Structures are given as C-alpha cells and as structure tokens.
Amino acid sequence: MNLENSDSNFFPEKVSKEEISEDMAFEKVKSILSEQFDKDESDITLETTLDEDLEADSLDLVDLISSIEEEFDFEINVEDSVIDSIKTVDDIVKFILETKKSN
Numbered sequence: 001m002n003l004e005n006s007d008s009n010f011f012p013e014k015v016s017k018e019e020i021s022e023d024m025a026f027e028k029v030k031s032i033l034s035e036q037f038d039k040d041e042s043d044i045t046l047e048t049t050l051d052e053d054l055e056a057d058s059l060d061l062v063d064l065i066s067s068i069e070e071e072f073d074f075e076i077n078v079e080d081s082v083i084d085s086i087k088t089v090d091d092i093v094k095f096i097l098e099t100k101k102s103n
Contacts, residue, residue, distance in 0.1 A: 020072075020100050025093045032067045033089065036060065046090035072096055074103050 026046065034041045037054045050056040056064070065076050065083070076083070076099070086092055 020097065022093060022097060025072075025096045026089070028071055029068070029089060029092050029096070032064065032071060036063060036067065044089060046088065046093065048089045049087055050089075051087070068092070068096065072100065074099055 030041045030044045033039065033044050033048075033054065037056070037060070039054065048054065050061070050064075054060075061083075069076055082095060086095060
C-alpha cells in the first residue's frame, strides 16, 4: 500500500512538536526504513536492529539521519554521541520524541 498516494491525511508533510505521538513517529520511521532498505513495513518492528536486521552501514545511517531530519523537521548533530547508541527502531523513535520535545 502506498500511503503517499492515499486519500488519507494521516501523515502531514512535516510533523510539528504538538502533533507527534509515539505511534506516529514509529509509522513514519517504518515508512522511511522500508523505502531506504527495501523492506516490507510489516517486517519492521520496534525491536528491528539497524546493523543486523537491516544490515545498515555508515553511509546508510547518514542517509537515514537526513531522511529523519527532513521528515520530522529538526537537525541532528551527527557528532552527538547519542547517534552511536541508536541500535534499534525503538531507539530511533525515542530519540525523535525526545528531540521534538526539546525543540
């Protein structure tokens, strides 16, 4: 199912601080990961690991960071040690929620 072409307005173009929920962040992250890693969204869970399950390398992570920045309308400091601690989809979702709260 292609959500971008659906009549549903479930995913606004950019997500504002007031609108974000854990479920919305997870759904958007699944969509990004599905497209970037050519995986079915149903195979991506909160427990999905970036390195083992998605076989992401450092270039993939740079692309992922760029996609997240664009989708969630904030900048990620790539030098930040928090990036190194992100291992699962759940880690990404939590990072997004915390970053949106602090912006």
